[in-house]
Amino acid sequence: QVQLVESGGGVVQPGRSLRLSCAASGFIFSGYGMNWVRQAPGKGLEWVAVIWYDGSNKYYADSVKGRFTISRDNSKNTLYLQMNSLRAEDTAVYYCARETPAADWGQGTLVTVSS
Amino acid sequence: QSALTQPRSVSGSPGQSVTISCTGTSSDVGGYNYVSWYQQHPGKAPKLMIYDVSKRPSGVPDRFSGSKSGNTASLTISGLQAEDEADYYCCSYAGNWVFGGGTKLTVL
Numbered sequence A: 001q002v003q004l005v006e007s008g009g010g011v012v013q014p015g016r017s018l019r020l021s022c023a024a025s026g027f028i029f030s031g032y033g034m035n036w037v038r039q040a041p042g043k044g045l046e047w048v049a050v051i052w053y054d055g056s057n058k059y060y061a062d063s064v065k066g067r068f069t070i071s072r073d074n075s076k077n078t079l080y081l082q083m084n085s086l087r088a089e090d091t092a093v094y095y096c097a098r099e100t101p102a103a104d105w106g107q108g109t110l111v112t113v114s115s
Numbered sequence B: 001q002s003a004l005t006q007p008r009s010v011s012g013s014p015g016q017s018v019t020i021s022c023t024g025t026s027s028d029v030g031g032y033n034y035v036s037w038y039q040q041h042p043g044k045a046p047k048l049m050i051y052d053v054s055k056r057p058s059g060v061p062d063r064f065s066g067s068k069s070g071n072t073a074s075l076t077i078s079g080l081q082a083e084d085e086a087d088y089y090c091c092s093y094a095g096n097w098v099f100g101g102g103t104k105l106t107v108l
Helices: none
Strands: A004-005 A010-012 A020-026 A034-039 A045-051 A058-060 A068-073 A077-083 A093-099 A109-113 B009-012 B019-023 B035-040 B047-050 B063-071 B071-078 B087-094 B096-099 B103-107
Touching: A004 A093, A010 B019, A020 A034, A020 A093, A020 A109, A034 A068, A034 A077, A045 A068, A045 A077, A045 B087, A045 B096, A058 A068, A109 B071, B009 B019, B019 B087, B019 B103, B035 B063, B047 B063
Parallel strands: A010 A109, B009 B103
Antiparallel strands: A004 A020, A020 A077, A034 A045, A034 A093, A045 A058, A068 A077, A093 A109, B019 B071, B035 B047, B035 B087, B063 B071, B087 B096, B087 B103
16 A cells, blocks of 8 residues: 655754655655645645656745755655755644645654754 | 635534535636645544545545535535544645645534
8 A cells, every 4th residue: 555654854943954755655656746745733734845756847835945845766766855944934744745636645744943 | 825715613513514615716726626625633644535626536435525616615524423523624726736724623
């Protein structure tokens, strides 16, 4: 069955960087677009970024454009989110999700931006 | 990329029907037939309940249905059950993707 496992979350100071990973299994990873979606504590869902199946196209929410970079390594079945210049408002659980609409989600990894 | 507008909360008794609205603009909900709905229980990942306005993924009960009129999409849950109590989010294609603010469904 489809499995998505995020990792890399933690506590980081404002202005610093963090890289999240999402290990995929149970499907042909290279055949699907992938998304990052986040959820601030007690708040709603926010789409963050999408990458096409072959990495040829990437799109970002305005709130992270220029600071976050989505990428993938199809040889490792892994999705990444490089987060730079982190702000307090980036504090959230970050989910990876397969395709859009997303029928498959990971369990999420918590990123806390705090001094 | 403004969030779609949902009521903050709705409620209903077991067996009743409830409808959750999701209002956007002609640039998102009204412009594409790509509205989806997600159910989220506390501490859990979202679950896809409806996609492409009215299609149900395999395994989702037919008590859940979706529709759209103009710039407003709706999720209707009929025959409410206790396990339907959760947060519900709409999502629409808008060039990129935009979610609604979420609606808390309480089963009385």
